[in-house]
Amino acid sequence: MLFNSFEFLIFFPVVTVLFFLLPHSLRWLLLLLASCIFYCYYIPVYLLLLIFIIIVDYFAALKMEKLRHRKIWLALSITANIGILLFFKYASFFIANINAVSGEHFSGWNIILPIGLSFHTFQALSYTIEVYRGNVKAEKHIGIYALYVLFYPQLVAGPIERPQNILPQLWERKKFSAENMVDGLRLMLWGFFKKLVIADRAAIYVDIVYKNPFEYHWLNVMIAIFLFSIQLYCDFSGYSDIARGAAKVMGYDLMINFNRPFSANNLREFWSRWHISLSTWFRDYVYIPMGGNRVTKPKRVLALLTIFLLSGLWHGAGWNFILWGLLHALFIVILLYLPSVEIRFKALSILFTNFIVAYTFVFFRNSSVNHAKEIILHSFDFSAGIPFVFEMQSHHGQPGIGNISMLMLLSFIIFLFYYEYKTTPDLQNSYRRTIWDVCWFVFVLLSIIFMGVFTKQSFIYFQF
Numbered sequence: 116m117l118f119n120s121f122e123f124l125i126f127f128p129v130v131t132v133l134f135f136l137l138p139h140s141l142r143w144l145l146l147l148l149a150s151c152i153f154y155c156y157y158i159p160v161y162l163l164l165l166i167f168i169i170i171v172d173y174f175a176a177l178k179m180e181k182l183r184h185r186k187i188w189l190a191l192s193i194t195a196n197i198g199i200l201l202f203f204k205y206a207s208f209f210i211a212n213i214n215a216v217s218g219e220h221f222s223g224w225n226i227i228l229p230i231g232l233s234f235h236t237f238q239a240l241s242y243t244i245e246v247y248r249g250n251v252k253a254e255k256h257i258g259i260y261a262l263y264v265l266f267y268p269q270l271v272a273g274p275i276e277r278p279q280n281i282l283p284q285l286w287e288r289k290k291f292s293a294e295n296m297v298d299g300l301r302l303m304l305w306g307f308f309k310k311l312v313i314a315d316r317a318a319i320y321v322d323i324v325y326k327n328p329f330e331y332h333w334l335n336v337m338i339a340i341f342l343f344s345i346q347l348y349c350d351f352s353g354y355s356d357i358a359r360g361a362a363k364v365m366g367y368d369l370m371i372n373f374n375r376p377f378s379a380n381n382l383r384e385f386w387s388r389w390h391i392s393l394s395t396w397f398r399d400y401v402y403i404p405m406g407g408n409r410v411t412k413p414k415r416v417l418a419l420l421t422i423f424l425l426s427g428l429w430h431g432a433g434w435n436f437i438l439w440g441l442l443h444a445l446f447i448v449i450l451l452y453l454p455s456v457e458i459r460f461k462a463l464s465i466l467f468t469n470f471i472v473a474y475t476f477v478f479f480r481n482s483s484v485n486h487a488k489e490i491i492l493h494s495f496d497f498s499a500g501i502p503f504v505f506e507m508q509s510h511h512g513q514p515g516i517g518n519i520s521m522l523m524l525l526s527f528i529i530f531l532f533y534y535e536y537k538t539t540p541d542l543q544n545s546y547r548r549t550i551w552d553v554c555w556f557v558f559v560l561l562s563i564i565f566m567g568v569f570t571k572q573s574f575i576y577f578q579f
Contacts (some may be wrong), residue, residue, distance in 0.1 A: 116152075116153045116156040116157075116364075117156075117571055117573065117574070118306075118307075118354065118357045118574075119300075119307065119311060119569075119571060119572070120571055122156070124298050126149070126152075126153065126528075127573070129144070130146075130149045130267075131361075131364055131365060133145055133469075134146065134289075134365050135289075135291050135365075139288045139289075142289070143256075143258055143259055143262055143285060144258065145251075146262055146267070146292055147258060147261055147262045149267055150262065150265040150266055150267035150270055151265065153267040153270060153404060154230070154265065154267070154270055154271070157229075157230045158227060158229065159232070161230070163343065164199060164229055164232075165235060165264060165265060166261075167195075167199075168195060168196060168199065168235065168236075168239050169239075169257075169260065169261045169264050169265075169534060170189065170257075171192060171195045171196075172192050172195075172239050172242060172243050172260075172264075173194070173254070173257050173260050173261075174198070175188040175189070175191050175192040175243055176192075176242065176243055176246040176252045176253035176254070177255075179243070179246050179247050179253065180246065180252065180253040185247060186247075188247075189243060189244070189247045189509070190242040190355055192239075192240070193240065194492055196236045196239050196240050197240075199232070199236070200232060200233065200236045202543060203226055203229060203232060204228055204232060204233070204432050205428070205432045206226075206381055207226070207432070208432035208433065208528060215548075225235065230271050230273055230430075231270065231271040231272055231577065233429050233430075234269075234270075234271065234272060234273045235264060235270075236395055237275045237393070237429075238263075238264060238273075238275050238276055240266055240400070241275070241276075241278065241396065242254075242260075242263065242264075242278045244400060245279065245491040246278075248425070250279065251278045251279055251282065254278075254282055257345060259282065259285050259286065259571055260282075262285055263276075263278065263281050263282055263285065266281065266285075266362075266367075267307060267361075268357075268358040268359070268361040268362040268367075268369065269358045269362070269369055271574075271577060272351070272354045272355075272357075272358070272372050272395070272574055272577060273354075273355065273358070273372060273390075273392055273576075274355055274358070274369055274371075274372040274391070274392035274444075275392040275396055275476070276369060276392070277370075277372060277472040280368075280369075280370060281367075281369075284366075284367050285367075287366070289365060289366035289367075290366070292366065295363055295365075295366055296364050296552075298360075298363055298541075298542070299359075299360040299361065299362070299363030299364035299365075300360060300364065300425070301360070301542055301556075302356045302357070302359050302360030302541070302542060303356065303357050303360030303361060303364075303531075304360075304556070304559055304560065304563075305319040305350070305353075305356050305360075305542060305559065306352075306354065306355070306356030306358075306360060307353070307357065307563055307567070308353075308531075308559045308562060308563055309349035309350070309353030309356065309531065310350060310353035310354070310357075310574070311522065311563055311567035311568055311569065312527055312562050312563055312566050312567050312568075313345065313346070313349040313527050313528060313531060314345075314346045314347075314349035314350035314394055314569075314572075315350075315568035315570070315572045316348070316516070316520065316524050316566070317342045317343070317345055317346040317524060317566055318346050318568075318572065319336070319340050319507065319514055319515065319516045319568075320339060320342055320507050320516050320521070320524075321342050322345045323507045323508075323509075323515070323516075324338075324339035324507070325339060325343075325480065325481070325490065328489070328490045329489075329493060329535050330501070331501060331504070332487070332499065332501045332502060332503040332504070333493060333494050333495065333496050333497060333499055334447060334503050335503060335504065336337055336490060336493050336494040337494040339372055340473050340474060340476070340477055340490070340491075340494060341469075341473045343473070343476055343477075343480055343529060344469070344472055344473040344476050346575075347476060347479075347575060348373070348376065348377070349541035350574055350575045350576070351372075351373075351390070351574070351575060351576050352372065352373040352528075354574045354576065355372040355373060359371075359372075359460065359541070368508070370392055370569070371540045372390060372392050373388065373389060373390070373391065373393050373540060374387075374388040374391065374540045375388060375535055375536065375540070376388040376389040376472075377465070377469055377472075377532065378465060378536065379468050380452055380461060380468060381464065381473075381556075382443060382446050382447050382450065382468060382471065383447055383450060384468075384471060385468055386443075386447075393429070394426075394479045395421040395427065397426060401418070401421060401422050401425065402418050402419075402422050405418040405421065406418060412451065412452065415451065416448050416451070419444050419447055419448060420444050420448075422440070422444075423440040423441060423443050423444035423447075424437065424440055424441060424444070425440075426440045426443075427439050427440025427441065428440070430479070432454060433482050435478045435479065435481055435482055435483070435484050436478075436479065437477045438478050438484060439475055439476070439478040442475045442478070443475060446471055461500050474491060474505065477490055492578060503572055505518050505521055506518045506520075506521060507521075507564060523566060527562065540562060
């Protein structure tokens with residue numbers, strides 16, 4: 116079920132009201148059933164995959180807690196989770212590359228990737244790894260553990276939660292709180308603003324230019340490149356805000372997944388602010404076990420290359436994602452060996468970091484590496500005689516974007532960055548219970564109503 120759908124506008128209040136009407140002993144069951152319904156809006160049969168993973172990990176964790184054959188049970192959990200991920204997400208990619216190298220024609224599988232499979236896998240693995248390490252107790256209540264994996268607000272696109280944060284909250288008695296409701300609805304409204312007003316409107320411009328980049332001036336292409344990084348941020352962080360807000364209304368606190376990433380001074384700082392639940396997952400379960408910052412620089416380089424290679428593969432089965440990840444690793448390794456290249460002036464440092472982020476995202480968006488390279492090169496083709504146009508005309512029945520809409524979009528982006536710069540990621544230090552707070556609610560709500568794109572555009576990270 117999409118957050119930006121009519122169905123969710125009914126689903127969310129109904130589930131929330133029932134949650135507070137039911138006794139504490141039945142709330143876990145309500146949320147579990149609601150989460151299953153939420154997921155079944157996509158491909159219902161794939162719910163069986165999640166149930167299989169839940170059963171395997173539940174019993175593996177119980178066995179690990181008995182301190183006998185712990186590594187075998189951990190290996191079973193990892194094999195089950197990674198095996199399903201490899202089959203559904205990477206089998207066709209591997210077969211296609213084997214065919215290309217060998218000249219053979221092995222047939223692949225035409226399988227639809229289960230929604231959010233990478234998120235489910237990493238959240239499930241964090242549970243069994245933490246139980247193995249002795250950091251959390253194995254959950255005895257299989258329904259509560261199933262809810263940990265299936266909790267609907269973050270079921271499809273995260274954040275990737277840790278058991279230390281969520282499992283204790285699922286046992287807590289939640290009371291209705293007007294403050295939680297206001298804070299949660301504020302986060303949800305902000306997430307819808309990011310998604311509907313900025314991300315989906317920027318997508319119109321980006322899609323038109325990326326489809327036929329050589330028909331446009333180099334400046335149009337450069338604008339599209341930077342707009343896509345903003346589109347991706349607003350699309351993904353918008354989902355995270357809606358998820359955190361929906362959970363907050365019921366009294367649950369999900370982790371912050373974005374912390375003003377475009378204000379980062381360098382790529383190291385960028386990755387501490389962008390998709391935090393994934394970057395910390397790789398840090399805790401891959402980078403630190405490989406030695407982290409305690410080892411020599413060559414070993415640190417190997418660890419960095421490993422986590423960014425895995426990060427690229429986590430995002431998608433394609434050479435473009437692998438290249439995207441390795442490019443980030445390359446720039447971070449350069450900073451590791453040549454710290455003096457960091458720009459001393461903060462504004463220039465931030466600008467340079469965003470330039471690198473935006474241009475590497477070209478590979479993120481394009482499945483064809485060659486097409487991505489052509490787009491980048493054309494954005495620097497200053498000799499092209501194609502005139503610059505501010506508005507984008509529609510093609511093949513697709514919507515266009517006019518001059519006024521573009522000016523409004525740029526104004527909304529400026530407002531977004533200014534407001535997020537002035538507040539914390541959870542919006543807690545924004546103006547509260549004042550005339551300014553009311554003005555904020557009215558402005559954001561009216562912006563969504565009159566400038567939002569209501570075509571039920573899927574969230575970009577659903578494909579991962």
